Amino acid sequence: MTERRCSIASTVGILSDAWAFLVIREAFFGAKRFEEFRSGLEVSRATLTDRLRRLTREGILREVSYSDTSSRVEYKLTKAGIDLYPAFMSLMQFGDRWLTSASDVPLQLIHEGCNCVSKPIVACSCCERRIVARDVSYHDGPGAGRIRIESSKRSRRTADDFMRGRPSSVSRALEVIGDRWSFLVIREAFYGAKRFDQLQAELSIASNILTDRLARLVERGVFRKRKYQSSPERFEYLLTPMGADLHGPLIMMMAWGDRWRADGSPPMLLRHETCGQFFTPTVVCNKCGEPIHAYTMKYRMRYNPAKFGGPKSGRAVPGRV
Numbered sequence: 259m260t261e262r263r264c265s266i267a268s269t270v271g272i273l274s275d276a277w278a279f280l281v282i283r284e285a286f287f288g289a290k291r292f293e294e295f296r297s298g299l300e301v302s303r304a305t306l307t308d309r310l311r312r313l314t315r316e317g318i319l320r321e322v323s324y325s326d327t328s329s330r331v332e333y334k335l336t337k338a339g340i341d342l343y344p345a346f347m348s349l350m351q352f353g354d355r356w357l358t359s360a361s362d363v364p365l366q367l368i369h370e371g372c373n374c375v376s377k378p379i380v381a382c383s384c385c386e387r388r389i390v391a392r393d394v395s396y397h398d399g400p401g402a403g404r405i406r407i408e409s410s411k412r413s414r415r416t417a418d419d420f421m422r423g424r425p426s427s428v429s430r431a432l433e434v435i436g437d438r439w440s441f442l443v444i445r446e447a448f449y450g451a452k453r454f455d456q457l458q459a460e461l462s463i464a465s466n467i468l469t470d471r472l473a474r475l476v477e478r479g480v481f482r483k484r485k486y487q488s489s490p491e492r493f494e495y496l497l498t499p500m501g502a503d504l505h506g507p508l509i510m511m512m513a514w515g516d517r518w519r520a521d522g523s524p525p526m527l528l529r530h531e532t533c534g535q536f537f538t539p540t541v542v543c544n545k546c547g548e549p550i551h552a553y554t555m556k557y558r559m560r561y562n563p564a565k566f567g568g569p570k571s572g573r574a575v576p577g578r579v
């Protein structure tokens with residue numbers, strides 16, 4: 259079996275599942291030690307140990323000993339890990355926009371560049387305008403092609419309740435799309451696939467898994483079903499406005515995969531039809547338009563964080579690395 263070579267898939271493959279995403283989110287909140295991660299996530303020890311190990315192996319976290327006398331380690335974000343921050347911010351903004359009422363937004367971001375409460379948006383690196391899905395076209399890049407896949411590592415959907423930890427728009431977004439197949443089904447929809455057969459052919463996905471993910475994504479409001487044939491009855495799956503808004507987080511993950519995993523040969527190029535240029539998606543402050551980085555953003559929690567550990571406000575990453 260083969261699948262499309264794709265930087266979204268390689269990024270999602272590294273992050274592997276919702277727990278790994280949330281471990282990284284905690285690292286952005288300053289968690290370094292095992293127990294700090296655990297209190298923010300309320301996750302089992304075995305799961306946390308596994309995800310910390312995996313993220314270390316993948317070069318997202320690195321282990322640093324914090325005591326000469328014991329073998330205890332802290333986990334720090336690497337440069338590649340810190341570079342995930344814009345993608346996380348776009349996922350968080352998606353959660354804020356669609357899955358949270360305005361009065362209930364868990365976290366405020368303050369951009370140090372302009373000292374404003376910021377709601378970062380995904381913008382074009384060429385014309386600096388906001389990117390929306392319908393203005394982007396997709397073109398094969400130097401790394402385009404198909405790769406072989408092993409059938410064994412194909413499906414993993416966590417049944418765990420990762421909403422137990424701190425209130426978070428990232429968790430809420432992952433609750434909607436939080437497994438690899440859901441990401442890839444949504445990706446194919448952006449490339450134009452609407453029908454079951456198209457999705458199945460493109461993804462080499464088992465039909466029972468595809469049926470399950472489509473039903474779930476319809477139920478969560480990412481797709482709507484439209485009948486295009488009566489006998490036999492056939493439906494196509496169209497992105498809702500909420501589904502279309504996942505474009506930002508997805509292309510940010512693509513950009514990260516291109517930077518860190520594509521060996522200089524991105525499989526796909528994005529063209530912004532508004533300005534006619536090939537572009538790199540960038541997350542910018544909606545107030546001043548400057549690109550945001552982990553070390554220029556402060557956060558303020560709007561819930562009591564006592565239960566989850568960590569400070570009520572702070573900075574995602576203290577200073578450049």
Ligand SMILES: [Zn+2]
Pocket residue numbers: 382383384385386387530532533534535537
């Ligand atoms: Zn543009």
Ligand SMILES: [Zn+2]
Pocket residue numbers: 369370371372373374376543544545546547548
């Ligand atoms: Zn700003």
